[in-house]
Amino acid sequence: MRKNIVAGNWKMNNDLAETMELLGHLKSQLVKEPDAEVYVAPSFTNLYNTFQCLKETPVKVAAQNMHYAKNGAYTGEVSASMLKSIGVETVILGHSERRALFNETDEMLAKKVTTAIENEMTVIFCFGEVLKDRKAEKHFEVVKEQLENGIFHVSKAAWKNIILAYEPVWAIGTGETASPEQAQEVHAYVRKIVGEKYDEQTAQDVSILYGGSVKPDNAKEIFAKKDVDGGLIGGAALKAIDFLAIVNSF
Ligand code: PEP
Numbered sequence: 437m438r439k440n441i442v443a444g445n446w447k448m449n450n451d452l453a454e455t456m457e458l459l460g461h462l463k464s465q466l467v468k469e470p471d472a473e474v475y476v477a478p479s480f481t482n483l484y485n486t487f488q489c490l491k492e493t494p495v496k497v498a499a500q501n502m503h504y505a506k507n508g509a510y511t512g513e514v515s516a517s518m519l520k521s522i523g524v525e526t527v528i529l530g531h532s533e534r535r536a537l538f539n540e541t542d543e544m545l546a547k548k549v550t551t552a553i554e555n556e557m558t559v560i561f562c563f564g565e566v567l568k569d570r571k572a573e574k575h576f577e578v579v580k581e582q583l584e585n586g587i588f589h590v591s592k593a594a595w596k597n598i599i600l601a602y603e604p605v606w607a608i609g610t611g612e613t614a615s616p617e618q619a620q621e622v623h624a625y626v627r628k629i630v631g632e633k634y635d636e637q638t639a640q641d642v643s644i645l646y647g648g649s650v651k652p653d654n655a656k657e658i659f660a661k662k663d664v665d666g667g668l669i670g671g672a673a674l675k676a677i678d679f680l681a682i683v684n685s686f
Contacts (some may be wrong), residue, residue, distance in 0.1 A: 437641065437644060438471075438580055438640065438641050438643045438665055438667075439462075439472070439473050439637035439643050439665065440471060440472040440473065440643070440659070440665055440666045441472055441473045441474075441475065441476070441599060441643050441645055441665060441666040442472045442473075442474055442645075442666045442667055442669060442679075442682055442683045443474070443475035443476070443477065443517060443528075443560060443599075443601075443645065443666075443667070443668050443669065444474075444475065444476045444477065444669050444673025444674075444679050445476060445477045445500060445528060445531070445614075445647075445668060445669065445670050445673060445675060446458075446476065446478050446479065446500075446673060447479075447500070447533070447670060448479055448481075448640055448641075449674055450482065450674070451482075452481070452482060452485065455478055455485065455486060456485065456489070458523060458674070458676060459476075459486060459489045459490065461676030462476070462492070462495065462676045462679070462680070463489070463493060463676075464492075464506045465676055465677070465680050466493065466495065466683075467684070469494070470494065470683050471683065471684055471685075472666055472683050473494070473496065473501065473666075474494065474495045474496065475495070475496045475497070475498045475526060475560070476490070476495060476496075476497060476673070477497070477498040477499065477500050477528055477585070478497070478499070478628060478666055479500070480499065480500075480514055483497060483499060483519070483524055484522045487522055487523040487524060488523075491523075491612045492528055496501050496524070496525070496526055497524050497526070498526035498527060498528055498529075498560060499514070499519050499524050499526070499528065499592060499672055500523065500526045500531065500559075501527070501528065501529070501531075502514050502516055502519055502527050502529075502548065502551070502552070503533055503548070503551075503583065504544065504548045504550070504551045505551075506551075508626045512646050513683040516551050516554075516555040516557060517555065518602070519602060519640060520555060520557070521556070524559050525556075525558060526557060526558040526559075526560065527548075527552050527557055527558075527559060527560070528560045528562065528588075529545055529548050529549060529552065529559055529560070529561055529562070529667075530545045530561050530562040530574070530582070530598050531562045531603070532562065532564060532566075532603055532605045532608055533608075536605070541684065542582060542585035542586045543585070544582075545585075545587075546587070546589055547585040548563065549586060549589075549590060550590070551591070552597075553590050553597060556597065556619075558597045558598070558599065559587075559597060559598050559599070560600075560601055560645070560668065560683065561580055561586065561587050561598060561599070561600055562601045562603050562647065562668065563582035563583060563586065563600070563601070563602060563603065564578075564579065564582075564602055564603040564604045564605050564608075564647075565578040565604055565605065565606075566578075566605045566606065567578060567605065567606035568631065570604060575604070575628050576622070576625055579622060579625070579626060579639050580604070580625075580629055583626065583629065583630075584633075585598075588633050592634050592635070592638055595630075595638045595641070595642055596641075597632065598642060599642070599643050599644075599645060599676040600626060600630075600642060600644045600645065601644075601645040601646075601647050601662070601668040602619065602622050602623060602626060602644060602645070602646055602647070603646075603647035603648050604622075604648050604670060604680075605678065606619075606648075606672065607647075607648025607649050608648050608649070609649070609671060610648075610649060611649050612648075612649060613649040613651075613654055613658070614646070614648055616657050616660070616661050616664075617660045617661075619646045619658055619661060619664055620661035620662065620663055620664060623644045623646070623661070623663035623664050624662070624663045626644055626663075627642070627663055628641070628643065630642055631667060634641040642661060643665040644664065644665050645664075645665060645666045645667050645668045646658055646659075646666075646667050646668070646677060647667060647668030647669065648669070649671070650669050650672060650678055650682060651672050651678065651682070652672065652678050652681035652682055652685070655667060655681070655682040655685035656685040656686075659685050661686055666686075667682060669682055
């Protein structure tokens with residue numbers, strides 16, 4: 437059975453003090469048994485403290501990125517074993533900002549996915565079309581290619597550790613949201629191609645999140661769609677009250 441999931445991507449925001457303050461609000465306001473599995477993804481420097489702070493809560497901690505190599509001469513990078521050594525078992529891979537600003541290719545992402553799965557980590561795999569592709573009605577094609585090249589090489593067994601996140605790039609941080617119907621259409625398509633590549637059970641079990649300007653006032657309508665299992669949240673995840681309102685939107 438697939439789960440409802442809400443994940444907050446804090447991006448390059450919040451120093452240590454700000455992180456602890458946000459965590460304090462989250463902890464005090466989070467209901468004991470939230471309607472969704474909740475993740476937060478702070479910057480690397482705040483991962484350890486965040487993990488320690490949330491240890492006794494149901495909230496899970498994710499990294500925003502990692503390198504595919506085991507270790508070695510990769511200045512500035514962080515490995516899977518480093519993340520695991522501080523308790524972090526989940527990583528966001530393929531975020532559009534990593535793809536666009538840091539030149540992460542499908543090929544690199546496929547290697548990162550392999551490394552994460554080999555290390556028994558959970559992967560939140562992001563994909564989505566840019567505005568030009570949406571306007572040219574190429575979004576299905578683009579999404580299929582990103583999935584085929586980035587993640588469809590893993591075994592069927594690995595899918596228990598995979599969460600997909602459809603994030604149309606034109607809706608990220610822009611205030612522009614895909615309509616619930618637009619999200620549903622792509623999510624249903626993604627579930628269909630996962631089913632064709634693997635099998636129907638795998639397709640039914642994978643959680644597919646929507647990301648792109650999700651806010652407390654639009655979350656309910658988006659999450660109500662049949663194939664939308666939650667959200668990956670950027671801006672609205674930086675305010676505990678907004679983030680928790682989204683968590684409680686199922
Ligand atoms: C994101 O960066 O993954 C995201 C969805 O951002 P926002 O919610 O701010 O659009």
